[in-house]
Amino acid sequence: MGVCAKASSCSKEAEKLDDSSSNFILREGNPCHFLETCCPVTQLLAKPRKPEAIKDVSCGYSNPGASVFREKVGSSKSGYADYGEFPWMVALLKTGAAGWVDENYLGGGTIIHPSVVMTVAHKVDTLKPEELKCRAGEWDTQSEYEAYTHQDRSVDKIIVHEEFFRIHVHNNIALLILKKPFIKEPHVGVACLSLALPPPGTVCYSMGWGEDFTKSAKYANLLKKITLPLVSGDDCQRRYRNTRLGSRYTLHRSLTCAGGEALVDTCIGDGGSSLVCPVGNPGDLRYAVVGMVAYGLECGTENVPGVYVKVPELYDWVGTQMAREGFNRSTYDVGTEAQFKLRS
Known part of the structure; x- marks a missing residue:
């Protein structure tokens, strides 16, 4: 007899018992939520298993499935990330309710150090630290069935770029210093930051819990998980000048662009989420952050790319602020070998 349970609440011995060649009854007509496992009652644990210790790997490594969940839930250009695929992804939430409340969701952020989250300034420049919290390890906002729980952290300090210009969204970057560091787990990790942009046309990815406009969901x-090719600054500026913004539109040096395909785009509520490109060997599943979601015209309009904060342009600013706060900047260093492959 089996019952539905989180994978972490079922003993590892159950994995040996859960064999399709000898245990058809356990698998047939499984009524469990897709993030649960059907666990024999004799294998239920009094306390959930703690996440296994993970190696202190370098930044930027994806962990699709987070060692426990391997089913892909989306494979199109505008689909869904696998559990743990972007372990540096953070949800910015207003303080208040312990659970996920849509009205409290502000946007995305990126873990660049266990105690530091990078995001866009326009999401946080009017807030006080006590009004904001960061959540790592989230995936399905309407479920608590994930194998590992999310981690919430209070914000101690908000550092906004001193030349942030809200009207035209120039230098749109901020760092959030946390009161307590995130703990590395299979679904929580640190991102790499890129020193340079890959060539236009490079296929990169962005993510977020913002408006799912293809399904008319808020x-x-x-x-x-959105698949986006990079667009050169000149090309992006030309395309935007062909919109209602007109010929005076200028793409600032602190911004870059990606996308432009109909119905494939980030959208409202994704602001601050990272734009990441593959680095290193293709089989490594390693990425570096080249941008953050900033703005666009509508969502998913053909031939109109999304505009992203250009992280390489602001790389030195991030390093200066990290040093002032006493943090080691090596946490987000992609390394010379991988960086070289990024530029090629």
């Missing part, structure tokens, strides 16, 4: 329940 917010996505599952973390989205």
